[in-house]
Structures are given as C-alpha cells and as structure tokens.
Amino acid sequence: MIALRIAVAASLLLPASPVEADQHFGDVRQAVLRHSAKKGGVYFSTKTREKMGSAKRTHTSAGAFRFNRSGIARSDVTYLDDARIRIITIGLQSYKRTTSLSGKPRSAKWEDFGDDGGGFTYADDMISGVNAAFLDLVELHASAGEPGGEIDGVPTTLYDGSVDVRSFATTLAGVRFRDDPNSVGGRVEWRLWAGPDDLPRRFTASIVWDMTGSPGYFESVNLTTFYKHWDTRVEIKAPPRKSVVKPW
Secondary structure (H helix, E strand, C coil): CHHHHHHHHHHHHCCCCCCCCCCCCHHHHHHHHHHHHCCCEEEEEEEEEEEECCEEEEEEEEEEEEEECCEEEEEEEEEECCCEEEEEEECCEEEEEEECCCCCECCCCEEECHHHHHHCCCCCCECCCCCHHHHHHHHCCCCCCEEEEEECCEEEEEEEEEEEECCEEEECCEEEECCCCCCCCEEEEEEEEECCCCCEEEEEEEEEECCCCCCCCCEEEEEEEEEECCCCCCCCCCCCHHHEECCC
16 A cells, blocks of 8 residues: 555656647638738749549649738739739739740730739638638638648648538639529538648648539539748739730
C-alpha cells in the first residue's frame, strides 16, 4: 500500500506529456478574416480542368490578391490558355490585356470593362480557399484537422468535406455558388491544407453539376490552387490612364 502511494505521488511530479491542440476548420476562416482586415495579400497559382460533355479543357492562372474587410479588393491575374490574358481588377473595375503565348502583345492598350468587372471580379460567392463566405458555407461539415505534410517547407493541417449547392455560375475568375433558380446546382468536394498560422497553403475542389434530366451529359470543374507569401505586402495598381481604351 505504501509503495502504491509512493508510485502515485511520483507520477504526479512527472511533467505532463504534450497534447496536440484540436484543429478546427473555423480557425482557417478566422485567420483569413484577420488577414483581410489588415489589408494583407497573397500570391497564388491555379490549375483548372473543365469537362463539358465529351469536351475537355485545361488552363492555368497565377497572380496576386489584395484583401480588405470585404474580401478580395484587388487582383492581378494572368491566365494561360490559347493566349496570355492579364487582368487587373480594382474593386469592380477590370482591365484586360492579351498577348500571344510567346509574349508578343496583340495590343499595347488595356481594355477597360467599366464598373461591372466584365465577369473578372472575385465576388463573395466564389468557390475559393481564401473566400471567407465559401469557408463559412462548408465549415459545418468540414472534417477535423489531421497532419497534411509539408508545403513550401512548413507543416500543414488537412481538412476536407463536401457541400451541396443549389446553383452554380461560371466566370473567368472561377465558379460561383449562388441561389439562382434558373441555374443548375450540384456538389463541391474539397480539401484545404492550412499552415501553422491557419492560412491556406493549398486548396482543391471537384465541382460537379447535377445534370439529372440530361442523360449522357456531364459537366465538372476540378481546380488546384497553391497560396504562398502571405507575409509579403502586395501592391496592385491600375494601368496608366493613357494606355486604357474601351473594348467597344
């Protein structure tokens, strides 16, 4: 009995083994909101694979975002497809310049799409790993965090989940989720890797339209995005006024 008491007392003196804190997906959304409130920025690259019926298409994009409290306030993105298209968006104002894949400008001028953004605006209903509204949409059914390996030399936490969406809309900026009775919805299956600061480092999404009633037809978008340099200040400015023209 005395030996047992000594053993118990000794165990109480031993340092407690470290316990890893639970990882909650809500931490990612809060980290994005904090970064946005500080008007931070991030650099990214995305590969998108689209399938409509038997037609397939793959394109890439890369650039930078600048945030404010409302989300993505400015973007400078280059899309590579049949040509190199660079689009700068400030608020709702978008400017586009197209060059050949060899880098030769088709025009020295930037096209001004006015205050409707020309479909290039990163709205708050965009399916994206840095859109707080989308992170809020999927948080309820997100998995608990688990080790996700290293990305760019930092350890990550991996989350995943799926969500049904009533309707989708596609723009050059990406796929949007919104409540539109005239559009077809479907399902989004996603995965997100967050760094030690809870900011996203990688995001993948498989977006499949519900084509019930259209036998033999299939539409999907699969995207993979990497985010880096969260601690770098991002400056995005509109093109010089003298080089801007209206596209019509």
